[in-house]
Amino acid sequence: MAETTFxxxxxxxxxxxxxLPRDEPIHMLNLLRYRELAEYPAGHEHHGKGWTGRRAYEEYGKTSGPIFRRVGGSIVWRGTFQAMVTGPESERWDDGFVAQYPNSAAFFAMIKDPDYQLAVVNRSAALVDSRLVRFMPGEGGEGF
Incomplete structure (x- = not known):
């Protein structure tokens, strides 16, 4: 049976x-698994360059970053996958990060931006699987 990817x-x-409420800060957990080789559509400027998925995702960050920052987004945590402690052993990730937005309107503004829509092609070319999970930010501290 084929593995389902997202x-x-x-x-x-x-x-x-x-x-969900649109007027409160949000955190978006991003889990990323890169393709060995990026898969750009034929005719795209990066098609056939032999880029890795990681390299294509770096291009996504470079091209979407100005829009992300303009809407008030920031990265509040970033990490590189090491081991699945609890969960399916088959589910592994290359990288993860938490993006913070002032509200969901900022997220909508980003994804509707014409320049973002051009940039997101890099994300699609880069990833073989991903997760995007919305959380309401809470207080940090010493306890669970």
């Missing part, structure tokens, strides 16, 4: 996101 939001998942 690159873009499902209609139900995106609707659940839209149904």
């Amino acid at each position: 690159i873009d939001p499902t209609p139900a998942g995106f609707q659940a996101f839209k149904d």
Whole structure:
């Protein structure tokens, strides 16, 4: 049986996101698994360059970063996968990060931006699987 992978939001998942409050800060957990070789559509300027998925994701960061920052986004945590302690052994990630937005309106502004829509091609080319999970920020500290 083929493994199910996720690159873009499902209609139900995106609707659940839209149904949540829009006027509070949000954290978006991003888990990334890169393709060995990026898969750009034929005719794209990066098609055939032999880029790794990681390199294509770096291009996504470079091209989407100005838009992300303009809407008030920032990275509050970043890490490189080491081991699956609890969860399916088959589920491994290359990188993870938490992006913070002032509210979901900022996230919507980013994804609707025409320059972002051009940049996101790099993300799609880069990833073989991903997760994007919305959280309401809470207080940090010493306890669970």
